[in-house]
Amino acid sequence: MKTLDTDYLVIGAGTAGLAFTDTLIGQSDAHVTIVDRRGKPGGHWNDAYPFVTLHQPSAFYGVNSLALGSGLKDSHGLNAGLYELATGAEINAYFDRVMQHTLLPSGRVAWHPMCNMIGDQHFECLLSGERTRVNVRRKVVDAAYMGPSIPATHRPRFQVEAGARLVPPNALPGLWHSLGQPSEQAPLPRHFVVIGAGKTAMDTALWLLGAGAPASAITWVKPREAWLVNRITTQPAPEFFFEAIGGQADQMAAFGAATSVDDLFLRLEACGALLRIDTSRTPTMFHLATVSTAEVALLQTLHQVVRLGHVRAVAPGQMRLEQGDVSLPPDALFIDCTASAVEPRPVQPIFQDGAGGPLGKIVLQMVRLPQPAFSAAAVAYVEAHEDAYPDTAAKNAVCATVPFPHSLADYPRAMAVGMQNQFRWGQDKALRQWMRDSRLDGFGRLMSGIDPADTARQAVLARYKASAMAAMANLPRLLAPAG
Numbered sequence: 001m002k003t004l005d006t007d008y009l010v011i012g013a014g015t016a017g018l019a020f021t022d023t024l025i026g027q028s029d030a031h032v033t034i035v036d037r038r039g040k041p042g043g044h045w046n047d048a049y050p051f052v053t054l055h056q057p058s059a060f061y062g063v064n065s066l067a068l069g070s071g072l073k074d075s076h077g078l079n080a081g082l083y084e085l086a087t088g089a090e091i092n093a094y095f096d097r098v099m100q101h102t103l104l105p106s107g108r109v110a111w112h113p114m115c116n117m118i119g120d121q122h123f124e125c126l127l128s129g130e131r132t133r134v135n136v137r138r139k140v141v142d143a144a145y146m147g148p149s150i151p152a153t154h155r156p157r158f159q160v161e162a163g164a165r166l167v168p169p170n171a172l173p174g175l176w177h178s179l180g181q182p183s184e185q186a187p188l189p190r191h192f193v194v195i196g197a198g199k200t201a202m203d204t205a206l207w208l209l210g211a212g213a214p215a216s217a218i219t220w221v222k223p224r225e226a227w228l229v230n231r232i233t234t235q236p237a238p239e240f241f242f243e244a245i246g247g248q249a250d251q252m253a254a255f256g257a258a259t260s261v262d263d264l265f266l267r268l269e270a271c272g273a274l275l276r277i278d279t280s281r282t283p284t285m286f287h288l289a290t291v292s293t294a295e296v297a298l299l300q301t302l303h304q305v306v307r308l309g310h311v312r313a314v315a316p317g318q319m320r321l322e323q324g325d326v327s328l329p330p331d332a333l334f335i336d337c338t339a340s341a342v343e344p345r346p347v348q349p350i351f352q353d354g355a356g357g358p359l360g361k362i363v364l365q366m367v368r369l370p371q372p373a374f375s376a377a378a379v380a381y382v383e384a385h386e387d388a389y390p391d392t393a394a395k396n397a398v399c400a401t402v403p404f405p406h407s408l409a410d411y412p413r414a415m416a417v418g419m420q421n422q423f424r425w426g427q428d429k430a431l432r433q434w435m436r437d438s439r440l441d442g443f444g445r446l447m448s449g450i451d452p453a454d455t456a457r458q459a460v461l462a463r464y465k466a467s468a469m470a471a472m473a474n475l476p477r478l479l480a481p482a483g
């Protein structure tokens with residue numbers, strides 16, 4: 001068996017693993033070995049549907065040392081007037097570049113694609129079966145814990161009866177392959193059933209409409225309604241200061257004044273932070289999916305919405321759901337958008353001491369929502385500065401895991417931990433400076449660069465600070481009972 005030595009063994013070459021490694025090698029002289037069972041860097045983006053894009057601006061996604069995208073705003077389409085959203089192809093090319101032009105040339109990163117980890121210290125090459133033992137001098141980094149479930153590799157939880165045509169969204173742009181085939185083998189569908197209520201389903205419905213399917217040819221199965229983040233509040237540029245930082249101040253004010261979780265979400269909607277597609281229904285889901293108002297308006301043109309719970313079975317021309325059956329055109333194409341980008345996983349401390357051995361472990365999770373790239377880079381900064389954070393407790397004190405909200409009631413708890421982290425970072429001069437210089441911290445830079453003579457913007461900052469204090473005071477009232 002081969003053996004190799006390294007300081008850090010990073011499991012997963014997705015956004016989290018690469019953002020962590022990029023900052024770690026920039027802040028220390030550590031050697032890092034990265035292992036991934038996929039053949040290319042970029043994690044789940046390698047298998048994403050062809051029309052996927054980021055849902056938040058490219059400006060603060062990726063690794064710290066290399067900008068993603070051109071820094072331009074879109075001039076047309078559903079994101080017009082807002083900063084560009086990298087496509088899946090762009091993200092994959094970007095991460096390839098990060099690996100080939102930044103990480104590997106450092107001479108301190110080893111990359112092992114097509115290798116599956118077995119336990120904490122061995123990996124197996126998927127193509128040769130050869131096993132390698134890794135002698136880890138410092139820590140094993142689990143950079144796969146936040147990985148999403150995606151349509152291409154997900155198995156639906158409902159039955160697919162003989163003759164039903166069920167595809168992931170990945171297959172849609174390839175429907176033209178049916179041209180020239182005998183029509184009984186692969187008829188072009190004229191009706192589309194989008195199954196799922198999350199961002200993938202929204203992307204799919206928008207793609208179908210944009211590619212020419214009439215709204216009347218789309219049935220949307222939505223077991224739940226979602227609250228959505230208004231993308232204008234995520235723009236990390238000075239011309240959006242009032243929407244972005246003013247929006248943060250408004251959100252803090254909502255947290256400060258809310259009398260219940262339901263009241264909180266209505267206040268967040270009233271101040272323009274959140275949107276919903278069907279304003280006659282109260283959403284029960286909030287996964288921080290981010291959309292533009294133009295996307296919401298287009299999705300509101302879909303009127304064949306099935307709200308009968310989750311799908312139990314699909315069959316040609318028919319669908320069985322928890323609360324009833326639905327008849328459909330016999331050639332309807334079912335599109336499975338039920339993979340969850342945010343699988344519920346137990347929250348763990350990010351920094352962990354080795355159980356009974358010398359090896360410590362880092363389990364990458366969010367320290368700020370919903371920012372996996374910023375979070376992984378911030379964790380790497382803390383790990384690299386042993387002088388300031390000498391032990392696991394000191395490290396976790398500035399990197400508390402922000403739990404991803406899986407219900408509306410979870411959101412105040414996530415906000416409480418996020419604000420606690422933010423408060424600690426504010427007290428830590430060196431860490432605060434690193435964040436201000438980091439391209440991944442879009443808002444920090446926006447807030448720190450305000451001219452003292454700019455009274456309008458200074459007033460927003462003052463309102464933000466006052467509202468944050470009020471939010472902290474009111475959060476205990478909004479926190480769901482533990483458990």
Ligand SMILES: Cc1cc2nc3c(=O)[nH]c(=O)nc-3n(C[C@H](O)[C@H](O)[C@H](O)COP(=O)(O)OP(=O)(O)OC[C@H]3O[C@@H](n4cnc5c(N)ncnc54)[C@H](O)[C@@H]3O)c2cc1C
Nearest residue numbers: 012014015016036037043044054055056116117144146147
């Ligand atoms: C459609 C979509 C759009 C998104 N848009 C945004 C956005 O705009 N902004 C934003 O901040 N976030 C966005 N996110 C969320 C977030 O950026 C991504 O989910 C993030 O890329 C997750 O990266 P990851 O590295 O944690 O996981 P992954 O990309 O899943 O990477 C983990 C890697 O670990 C590997 N792995 C797992 N187990 C093993 C093992 N045992 N051995 C070897 N390898 C292993 C996997 O093969 C995988 O490549 C989006 C997510 C989705 C799904």
